[in-house]
Amino acid sequence: ETGVTQTPRHLVMGMTNKKSLKCEQHLGHNAMYWYKQSAKKPLELMFVYSLEERVENNSVPSRFSPECPNSSHLFLHLHTLQPEDSALYLCASSQARGDTQYFGPGTRLTVL
Amino acid sequence: DQQVKQNSPSLSVQEGRISILNCDYTNSMFDYFLWYKKYPAEGPTFLISISSIKDKNEDGRFTVFLNKSAKHLSLHIVPSQPGDSAVYFCAASAEASGTYKYIFGTGTRLKVLA
Numbered sequence A: 001e002t003g004v005t006q007t008p009r010h011l012v013m014g015m016t017n018k019k020s021l022k023c024e025q026h027l028g029h030n031a032m033y034w035y036k037q038s039a040k041k042p043l044e045l046m047f048v049y050s051l052e053e054r055v056e057n058n059s060v061p062s063r064f065s066p067e068c069p070n071s072s073h074l075f076l077h078l079h080t081l082q083p084e085d086s087a088l089y090l091c092a093s094s095q096a097r098g099d100t101q102y103f104g105p106g107t108r109l110t111v112l
Numbered sequence B: 001d002q003q004v005k006q007n008s009p010s011l012s013v014q015e016g017r018i019s020i021l022n023c024d025y026t027n028s029m030f031d032y033f034l035w036y037k038k039y040p041a042e043g044p045t046f047l048i049s050i051s052s053i054k055d056k057n058e059d060g061r062f063t064v065f066l067n068k069s070a071k072h073l074s075l076h077i078v079p080s081q082p083g084d085s086a087v088y089f090c091a092a093s094a095e096a097s098g099t100y101k102y103i104f105g106t107g108t109r110l111k112v113l114a
Helices: none
Strands: A004-007 A010-013 A018-025 A031-037 A044-050 A053-057 A064-070 A073-079 A087-094 A107-111 B010-014 B019-025 B032-038 B045-051 B056-059 B062-067 B072-077 B086-093 B108-113
Touching: A004 A087, A010 A018, A018 A031, A018 A087, A031 A073, A044 A064, A044 A073, A053 A064, B010 B019, B019 B032, B019 B086, B019 B108, B032 B062, B045 B056, B045 B062, B045 B072, B072 B086
Parallel strands: A010 A107, B010 B108
Antiparallel strands: A004 A018, A018 A073, A031 A044, A031 A087, A044 A053, A064 A073, A087 A107, B019 B072, B032 B045, B032 B086, B056 B062, B062 B072, B086 B108
């Protein structure tokens, strides 16, 4: 498989659930990113990992918890989300931080 | 406050004609600009970029123009094809300052009519 993949593609969860989003990149990149896209809003950068170290956290609530076990995998652990967290969550990777980013297809999350 | 603005949410163009998508920015520190294309149910795909040391970059049917004094960039697609129908996002970053963070616009939905 090539490029950046994300699973699941769709997720519906209740506010008390715990779930995780998974991203995998097959490009040999060293930087990975989580973005949130809400309706009619620009993509918002959430987290940046470079060489498995979190280098940026853009004031994201603690109910979102990222994990980067290695340079190919990135997770976003979700816990006690709110309905306003419903959005498209996109993962991206780049060769190095600052290089052109390549996106996965996203996970459409609905919080009930 | 939105630092990158795409003021036209949608645009319709006849096949074969030119599509011009516009993007304005407010932060004078931005020095690297990109355009992404997004089809439904897919993630954004990198299309073309331009550094602030240039005012034009061309790749096949796609040309990006940068006007630094006006803080404006545009993407020209010539000739437009039905397969170009997608949402186009512009993004900017301030690489010289070391932040590397992409700031995205809200996107413009292009529809190319056959």
